[in-house]
């Protein structure tokens with residue numbers, strides 16, 4: 001029998017760490033995804049078994065668990081795999097690695113418990129502030145502390161990858177950085193750059209304020225610092241998915257990556273442009289001059305470039321693979337792709353959805369068209385295509401390959417896996433399309449009961465009832481797909497070891513790193529330019545916000561409009577102050 | 580670096596697309612004048628809203644010609660005013676601020692949509708060409724009853740629109756045999772003169788007075804009521820100015836020399 005050469009055989013200790021990260025991620029997906037169904041049924045009024053005031057606790061958990069916990073735990077696993085595999089060396093010190101993992105877990109638990117306090121009376125905390133935690137809505141300090149621990153955990157993870165690379169470079173001074181490591185490092189660099197904003201916002205403004213050390217907050221300042229991080233974080237989710245499309249999809253298609261140099265250019269562009277774009281989430285914010293919004297808009301449009309280049313490279317690589325497998329014809333080669341492989345099909349469908357998301361994203365990015373859709377369900381439709389599918393479906397498909405790699409156990413049921421990725425695709429088509437349409441007639445996001453007393457929504461085509469039915473149907477299909485995914489993962493993990501695990505490899509390249517100018521590997525240079533761009537984009541707006549509202553705000557004290565207060569009393573006190 | 584020809588073509592097409600987008604949006608911003616929400620309207624201390632010149636009495640104001648200003652205060656979980664009326668063919672500038680947390684002010688199905696951030700004033704100018712009714716909603720989470728936060732915007736035909744207000748001062752009680760006065764305060768929020776008629780009906784009697792109220796001011800119209808014509812007992816009265824009316828009851832009582840004749844104001 002041939003020697004098995006899976007990841008777990010090469011790096012058994014790292015494999016355990018990656019498994020742990022994956023399972024933390026799946027757990028978050030399981031809980032967060034189920035809450036998604038609760039939300040969809042509640043909003044559309046198909047089934048309301050929670051109180052509408054608790055809807056926002058549920059939504060906070062859904063946002064945090066999926067957008068932060070699920071994605072980031074999975075990607076630290078992937079990046080650890082990428083660095084160790086492509087450098088062919090283990091992490092420097094596993095104790096350090098487990099320490100950052102533990103820190104992320106503790107952070108998540110703190111955040112989770114403080115959110116749970118919103119519905120469980122015996123926990124004397126609340127964090128009904130949604131995953132954007134806009135001040136002066138105020139959460140329990142544990143929520144902010146948890147977020148900081150989680151982020152610092154990811155910083156240390158990044159340090160771990162850098163350490164490994166430095167050690168490798170010491171032994172291989174003249175070699176190019178292998179592509180998967182290059183992708184990991186550039187992503188880590190912009191992650192450092194962007195999380196600085198949210199860390200400052202939490203440590204300097206929000207945490208002291210929630211603990212009563214300072215008694216006021218500047219809402220626009222903390223909001224701007226949030227979005228300084230909030231756009232780049234979407235690329236943090238997306239880069240591991242891109243990595244999969246660059247280095248796994250070509251291999252799965254039976255070919256090679258079209259161009260290593262172009263892949264490097266793409267990741268450098270993301271390093272440069274991810275952060276100085278955040279103000280595009282604030283097109284509708286008062287207190288920020290139009291010129292700064294314009295700069296963010298221009299940068300955002302240029303961010304289309306690396307994604308368009310990716311579309312080209314990925315499709316070209318797949319075509320190359322298909323032709324290697326005997327595919328012919330103008331489009332006929334598509335038939336030669338391995339559509340029965342859930343890993344390939346899941347990633348390909350995820351990529352397809354990302355292309356669709358690109359179109360709605362261009363609408364969002366347009367400063368003035370944005371007015372029509374800002375904070376409507378259009379946006380929610382958009383990011384369920386991006387993070388909810390391009391990222392989440394790529395991760396689930398990747399898990400079908402990775403979990404066997406890190407456990408040495410064969411995927412329990414391949415056909416089920418194939419059905420699962422298809423079902424997710426179909427479910428999301430329904431849900432997301434209906435959400436996009438809702439947004440066009442003004443259906444707001446983040447709203448427990450979007451049914452109003454004084455007016456009705458008027459869709460240009462179709463009816464609100466029909467659109468709601470599609471949301472509910474889509475959500476139900478997605479939840480089934482989610483359950484099938486988890487079932488497959490559990491059964492795989494409790495199954496026995498197998499010798500039939502493929503080797504741990506990734507795609508070769510048609511045009512290799514030798515074609516890429518050496519300057520592309522100069523991470524210091526790119527980091528410096530990225531920093532300068534951020535300074536250009538943010539210094540003046542931040543200065544004018546602080547100048548107008550003060551670092552700690554003009555006596556804006558904070559509100560917990562959510563715990564244990566009788567709404568009648570609140571309404572009354574509001575009426576009293578009303579002129 | 581070795582770049583495939585197709586890749587070069589794609590790269591060029593991508594750049595053209597991007598520059599095209601930027602050009603279109605720039606044109607949209609400076610050309611047809613789709614202005615962005617920005618920092619022009621300045622900042623405000625939420626604790627001082629009630630003393631603020633602009634926000635102390637939120638509502639609709641006429642600036643002149645077809646231009647109007649509407650000030651709105653958002654708070655958990657309502658807007659003041661909850662219902663806004665403006666005429667068609669008008670240019671309306673909204674000023675919105677928040678008393679507590681971040682809200683939005685979003686006119687459903689239009690691109691009138693802004694974040695309302697405590698400490699900041701959102702300003703936007705909108706043309707309303709046709710009459711219509713719009714819902715207003717808050718699309719930014721603002722606490723546990725966020726989903727109940729709504730308002731209404733009515734754009735009415737020009738000839739049905741005015742900013743006239745009527746408030747009447749009348750005593751509740753008067754001694755039989757005395758004369759008393761019912762005063763109608765007619766205020767005109769428009770910048771042009773308002774020419775109208777105030778009518779008082781009381782008992783079987785009716786009196787009319789023509790009145791001209793200058794722009795942005797108030798006129799008092801006094802109706803003298805002689806109880807001798809009415810006789811003892813309760814008498815319902817109604818003051819009417821255009822579509823506005825206010826009613827009350829005047830009691831004419833026998834003079835037993837004990838109560839004061841001045842019963843106070845009619846309910847305003």
Ligand code: HEM
Pocket residue numbers: 033034036037039040043059060062063066067070071130131132380384387388389392444445446447448474475476478479482
């Ligand atoms: C079973 C699958 C899912 C369902 C049924 C679902 C459903 C929903 C619904 C109905 C909302 C809208 C809530 C509102 O606007 O009131 C929502 C929001 C959201 N979803 Fe999902 N979702 C699913 C999966 C995901 C995944 C996989 C992700 C990310 C990886 C995700 C991320 C988010 C985020 C970030 C929000 C916004 C939260 C906020 O506005 O604060 N969802 N989801």
Ligand SMILES: [Cu+2]
Pocket residue numbers: 230231234278280281
């Ligand atoms: Cu963004």
Ligand SMILES: [Cu+2]
Pocket residue numbers: 682683717718719720721722725726728
């Ligand atoms: Cu709200």
